[in-house]
Amino acid sequence: MKLWKLLIFSLFSLAIVCTVIFGPIVTMARPETPHAPAQLEGIFWQPDQLSSADGAWDLLGINTLVTQWSVVDGKAWMPIANLETWSDLPNWQKIQRQAWAKHIVLGLAGSYQEPYARGNLNLLVEQSQQVIKYQDQVKASDYYFPVEADPSWSGVYELGLILADFNRPVWISIYSADPQANDLDLWLADWLPQNAKVFFQDGVGVGTRSPQQAAQIYQRLIQRFGQNRVVIILEAFRRKNNGAFRAAYPWEIVAQLKAYEGQRVYIFDGPHYMNRASVYWLYLWMHLHYTKL
Template sequence: MHFFQSEMQPPQIEGVFWQPDLKTTPPKGNWDLLGVSTFVPQWSVVQNKSWFDHDIGFTKWDKNINLKQLNQNPWAENIILGLAGEYDEKLARSQVVQLAENSQQIIDKTQSVPLKGYYFPVEADPTWLGVGILGQALSTLPKPLWVSIYSAEPMPEHLDVWLKSWLPKQTQVFFQDGVGVGTRSPQQARLILDDLQQEFGSENIIVVLEAFRATKNGKFRSAYPWEIIEQLKAYEGQKVYIFDGPHYMNRMSVYVVALWYKLKYASNTRVN
């Protein structure tokens, strides 16, 4: 039987993701109004080029940011640093070993930066038959370490068994809710989340709220505030990370969601 353990407790919007690109560098926003204090740049290095001005042994993109300056933003008091990745999923999966080696280099070069943890940006789903190599790569990297998973099935069976078959112990997981891509409803995502947390623990499986929606031309738009609110209602009592703030949650969207949050949960909690 599925149930909501903390039905009336507010969702804790702890973090936002960011896929670095030239348009949104440096990232700017007001996500702290939602309670966000953790920022997750999805990659430090992609296509063997660094998004950060820190000398980590890679050539740099035309725009880059300073990690210590990023840390000064109220929504980035904590940083979970994305490591080495690729834009193309198939390419990333085929180069997991090399990406893990590059990631270790990044970790070695960022020891002077206070970080909450690391995120290895090679995403996994049950169709990846060679996912064991990801588990092996993760086991070589220091903790705290995060990885993300998704499923193209609305209600995948035995997702917990699949995850347990390759995930190294002490590795934490971001579960992409699949609502933004149209795979499932927020309520279905919550049921999957509950099942995974029952097996791995609530602190080890965190839901990622997809703050976008697919359009008919195959692209994506920002989710409307009321769409995000429907997701947050389903994730009551949970820590929530938003994907992704700089691209899909502008200042006005944040104001609307923050106002709803304050009105709904005024007696439970306070949003800064």
């Protein structure tokens, strides 16, 4: 076992022992926190050839996996009639046996390039319908159309019409480059069809806003659309000086979880940015910070 892995395992084991011995004393000694913890429901995974869906995210209460897409740039992550597949396909049967994938929101057809995706909606809809009709690898509880929208997109009304034509519930995701995004709910209400549900990207990971600002925007979206139609995406990454991204440190994620207390939260994304060590750290923090998980 590598030294760093042994160190993490040893620290985690020590923390577990301390929690078992001293946890009840700590809980009795402090008043119950007045806030409910964030409701961690889902974990995103953006499939690629370098990652696999493997983790301990169910320790945080997560029971839903959202795949970013099942087809990207014309190539499928599962066998689908008339579509080319990637060379290394996920083990979907194994994934569906995991506690954190009790429910799967299946991402449909998308592209790595946002301008291409927005300019080829009809093609992506056609491929998405092929996924819904022909794929038999995943028992999907819901679907996600992975063409992201923001207020700068003048063609977003076409997206609204396309979503309505799905004739079934379908998720989309939105973001805003404006830190305050005061009118984001009004913009969304202008084109979102009734069958569509929304993942709101908090913008913390890319450095657009603070967790507190994201929470305020999220509250306005909930007030207009209701909790059943809007979920906040916690970006579990941070931008580095060179423009690349790293995994967020657990204490950085804590700031987001505290801002989103009591709210439904999905995390982007598990396999790339939230390893087991981070999960164990957050699990212990939640156990000690809140009277009940």
